[in-house]
Amino acid sequence: xxxxxxxxxxxxxxxxxxxxxxxxxxxxxxxxxxxxxxxxxxxxxxxxxxxxxxxxxxxxxxxxxxxxxxxxxxxxxxxxxxxxxxxxxxxxxxxxxxxxxxxxxxxxxxxxxxxxxxxxxxxxxxxxxxxxxxxxxxxxxxxxxxxxxxxxxxxxxxxxxxxxxxxxxxxxxxxxxxxxxxxxxxxxxxxxxxxxxxxxxxxxxxxxxxxxxxxxxxxxxxxxxxxxxxxxxxxxxxxxxxxxxxxxxxxxxxxxxxxxxxxxxxxxxxxxxxxxxxxxxxxxxxxxxxxxxxxxxxxxxxxxxxxxxxxxxxxxxxxxxxxxxxxxxxxxxxxxxxxxxxxxxxxxxxxxxxxxxxxxxxxxxxxxxxxxxxxxxxxxxxxxxxxxxxxxxxxxxxxxxxxxxxxxxxxxxxxxxxxxxxxxxxxxxxxxxxxxxxxxxxxxxxxxxxxxxxxxxxxxxxxxxxxxxxxxxxxxxxxxxxxxxxxxxxxxxxxxxxxxxxxxxxxxxxxxxxxxxxxxxxxxxxxxxxxxxxxxxxxxxxxxxxxxxxxxxxxxxxxxxxxxxxxxxxxxxxxxxxxxxxxxxxxxxxxxxxxxxxxxxxxxxxxxxxxxxxxxxxxx
Amino acid sequence: xxxxxxxxxxxxxxxxxxxxxxxxxxxxxxxxxxxxxxxxxxxxxxxxxxxxxxxxxxxxxxxxxxxxxxxxxxxxxxxxxxxxxxxxxxxxxxxxxxxxxxxxxxxxxxxxxxxxxxxxxxxxxxxxxxxxxxxxxxxxxxxxxxxxxxxxxxxxxxxxxxxxxxxxxxxxxxxxxxxxxxxxxxxxxxxxxxxxxxxxxxxxxxxxxxxxxxxxxxxx
Numbered sequence: 001x002x003x004x005x006x007x008x009x010x011x012x013x014x015x016x017x018x019x020x021x022x023x024x025x026x027x028x029x030x031x032x033x034x035x036x037x038x039x040x041x042x043x044x045x046x047x048x049x050x051x052x053x054x055x056x057x058x059x060x061x062x063x064x065x066x067x068x069x070x071x072x073x074x075x076x077x078x079x080x081x082x083x084x085x086x087x088x089x090x091x092x093x094x095x096x097x098x099x100x101x102x103x104x105x106x107x108x109x110x111x112x113x114x115x116x117x118x119x120x121x122x123x124x125x126x127x128x129x130x131x132x133x134x135x136x137x138x139x140x141x142x143x144x145x146x147x148x149x150x151x152x153x154x155x156x157x158x159x160x161x162x163x164x165x166x167x168x169x170x171x172x173x174x175x176x177x178x179x180x181x182x183x184x185x186x187x188x189x190x191x192x193x194x195x196x197x198x199x200x201x202x203x204x205x206x207x208x209x210x211x212x213x214x215x216x217x218x219x220x221x222x223x224x225x226x227x228x229x230x231x232x233x234x235x236x237x238x239x240x241x242x243x244x245x246x247x248x249x250x251x252x253x254x255x256x257x258x259x260x261x262x263x264x265x266x267x268x269x270x271x272x273x274x275x276x277x278x279x280x281x282x283x284x285x286x287x288x289x290x291x292x293x294x295x296x297x298x299x300x301x302x303x304x305x306x307x308x309x310x311x312x313x314x315x316x317x318x319x320x321x322x323x324x325x326x327x328x329x330x331x332x333x334x335x336x337x338x339x340x341x342x343x344x345x346x347x348x349x350x351x352x353x354x355x356x357x358x359x360x361x362x363x364x365x366x367x368x369x370x371x372x373x374x375x376x377x378x379x380x381x382x383x384x385x386x387x388x389x390x391x392x393x394x395x396x397x398x399x400x401x402x403x404x405x406x407x408x409x410x411x412x413x414x415x416x417x418x419x420x421x422x423x424x425x426x427x428x429x430x431x432x433x434x435x436x437x438x439x440x441x442x443x444x445x446x447x448x449x450x451x452x453x454x455x456x457x458x459x460x461x462x463x464x465x466x467x468x469x470x471x472x473x474x475x476x477x478x479x480x481x482x483x484x485x486x487x488x489x490x491x492x493x494x495x496x497x498x499x500x501x502x503x504x505x506x507x508x509x510x511x512x513x514x515x516x517x518x519x520x521x522x523x524x525x526x527x528x529x530x531x532x533x534x535x536x537x538x539x540x541x542x543x544x545x546x547x548x549x550x551x552x553x554x555x556x557x558x559x560x561x562x563x564x565x566x567x568x569x570x571x572x573x574x575x576x577x578x579x580x581x582x583x584x585x586x587x588x589x590x591x592x593x594x595x596x597x598x599x600x601x602x603x604x605x606x607x608x609x610x611x612x613x614x615x616x617x618x619x620x
Numbered sequence: 621x622x623x624x625x626x627x628x629x630x631x632x633x634x635x636x637x638x639x640x641x642x643x644x645x646x647x648x649x650x651x652x653x654x655x656x657x658x659x660x661x662x663x664x665x666x667x668x669x670x671x672x673x674x675x676x677x678x679x680x681x682x683x684x685x686x687x688x689x690x691x692x693x694x695x696x697x698x699x700x701x702x703x704x705x706x707x708x709x710x711x712x713x714x715x716x717x718x719x720x721x722x723x724x725x726x727x728x729x730x731x732x733x734x735x736x737x738x739x740x741x742x743x744x745x746x747x748x749x750x751x752x753x754x755x756x757x758x759x760x761x762x763x764x765x766x767x768x769x770x771x772x773x774x775x776x777x778x779x780x781x782x783x784x785x786x787x788x789x790x791x792x793x794x795x796x797x798x799x800x801x802x803x804x805x806x807x808x809x810x811x812x813x814x815x816x817x818x819x820x821x822x823x824x825x826x827x828x829x830x831x832x833x834x835x836x837x838x839x840x
Contacts, residue, residue, distance in 0.1 A: 227697075476720070
């Protein structure tokens with residue numbers, strides 16, 4: 001579900017606590033990395049050859065389950081039609097948007113899913129980007145479980161800072177489908193800063209330049225005594241090393257001439273990538289492109305590569321300049337520039353960054369692993385506790401469509417999250433019973449230039465003259481950067497019923513079906529989570545009662561106390577068992593049995609407060 | 621046992637008179653301004669107080685931003701949702717509303733224009749929205765009109781830069797004047813200077829946009 005509509009003031013957080021291992025996962029465009037932190041010592045999970053990178057590539061053979069990683073990547077040359085790569089670029093994208101990409105997209109699009117989410121046609125299968133990402137996450141989770149010998153059920157998953165709400169929601173859903181509870185979505189540059197900051201105990205202003213396979217982020221942070229405060233962020237959710245590969249591949253294909261199939265394009269991209277990587281350390285490259293339609297020889301030197309990719313690199317530099325200006329910070333004020341992402345290995349990128357900032361950037365921690373390291377640290381902080389604090393911002397403004405397709409911004413970008421802003425609306429016709437609301441995200445003035453997040457209808461507005469209704473719509477963005485919307489009709493105090501129609505995204509039914517299809521014990525998983533939540537809640541109730549008894553036990557008669565003690569015991573017994581309904585029932589009974597006690601405590605508190613005041617008044 | 625009340629059910633009016641609320645968790649009396657229940661330590665919802673009081677600052681325009689930041693970080697360390705990752709759902713939800721309240725207070729108070737606007741609003745002399753009286757200061761309006769026209773007509777980066785620099789300098793002067801006016805308790809003067817600052821900030825933003833357009837045209 002893209003947007004969650006709740007009663008005002010009751011925005012829930014989707015996180016829960018369970019004993020078990022929590023890892024940090026960098027779900028990258030090209031590669032994914034998983035790491036675990038124990039007592040702030042981070043270990044990247046590696047394969048037998050020592051590599052921490054799992055290629056974010058999935059192959060879907062006709063027989064058997066999906067293949068993920070290196071084994072899938074090797075299939076690109078032989079069976080490109082069953083392989084999906086760079087799926088992250090499609091996360092949270094609408095069908096129309098993907099159709100616009102059209103020829104550039106090395107996949108065929110199938111009919112959209114029920115909620116409007118795009119689906120790829122891979123062999124005989126129809127797959128949403130959420131499912132493909134879930135397959136990668138599941139493989140990464142299994143890899144960690146194998147290495148750690150323990151069950152892994154929770155994770156901090158990183159997302160590009162510049163990911164909008166739809167892409168963040170899609171990422172969280174993918175983790176859920178993979179059987180992972182998302183403790184927190186953390187912005188990639190923020191995670192990288194966490195890895196550096198904790199490592200070096202740095203203070204001051206830092207910039208993180210994160211150029212991955214498919215996304216570019218630039219974030220400006222202040223580090224101070226364990227606080228990581230994001231001041232401003234900018235980027236491009238569709239700019240990265242993939243663009244370099246496409247530029248090189250396009251050159252090769254132009255040199256060849258002739259028509260090229262979709263599958264051959266994928267193969268040409270593999271060759272382009274090899275050439276690019278080779279030119280990071282060597283001055284020239286030559287090779288043969290072996291495609292079904294024939295072989296062709298190509299050569300490329302570093303200067304030619306740099307000419308091809310320069311426009312993309314310049315775009316990253318101009319984004320840096322505008323983020324610095326946004327924050328009112330000059331390059332010379334920075335304490336350091338951190339490089340993140342495999343594409344920062346390209347010499348032109350390093351050179352331009354050094355020129356622009358007037359200093360050599362930092363790349364002490366492997367730029368491919370630094371994000372997962374930070375995510376692991378945050379996973380530990382959230383489960384075991386920590387003194388560090390991440391204060392992040394909303395990357396893109398949130399707004400509403402108003403008359404004439406103009407966007408009215410409700411929450412400006414770079415506002416610290418969590419944030420809540422309310423906006424009042426009124427009716428423009430007598431007796432108007434419903435109102436359509438269109439939520440968008442982006443910086444442009446016109447709705448059609450922004451990302452459409454959701455359209456919904458407020459209905460059940462009581463009949464009134466035009467302009468009399470007061471409909472207060474509250475936008476809440478939680479610490480994950482996820483939006484929820486609540487609405488209330490003010491004049492009558494009635495809650496307006498809100499219907500959500502996501503512009504695209506998964507419907508709850510689709511999500512449930514995916515969970516059923518992907519995890520055999522999905523129901524168990526869900527039930528276990530609810531059970532944990534019930535226990536946490538029952539424990540809270542008992543602890544609160546014990547604290548109250550420590551102060552006010554004298555307010556109870558012996559019999560009353562005995563009844564309460566017996567009820568507490570019943571709750572404890574229920575908690576020891578595995579029936580969540582029994583726990584909830586016992587906790588409700590406890591609440592009921594302690595009602596009088598609570599009232600007497602209030603009475604006593606009030607009397608004390610008033611007596612104190614009278615004394616003070618007399619004294620004064 | 622002589623403290624045993626005969627009535628059952630605390631009187632909400634009495635609770636209000638005593639300035640007490642019921643803790644959501646242990647249901648005992650709690651000071652509505654406190655962040656945590658003194659008895660059961662449960663996090664409490666944000667109190668209905670102004671941004672200055674929330675951060676423990678005096679209600680004044682003068683502000684040492686580093687002091688504000690230290691206070692803000694200190695509260696967020698206690699209340700940010702990251703600190704409640706394993707807590708019951710209700711505690712997590714309250715921590716989020718506390719973090720929202722502190723973020724809003726911090727955002728409002730750290731910026732001179734937002735701070736002045738807010739201070740005028742809670743002092744009963746708002747410059748915008750309901751209850752705001754029109755300000756008749758034709759001098760101020762004329763001056764701003766002239767500057768915007770000059771910016772609109774500026775054809776080169778140097779001219780735009782000069783207008784932007786002047787706007788920045790004048791904004792600094794306006795901030796000084798706002799401080800002086802609030803210190804004297806002269807809300808009328810504070811309103812005019814705040815309005816001036818608002819125009820100047822807007823002018824600065826427009827200059828930036830204009831510069832970006834001229835820059836883009838220059839490289840194209």
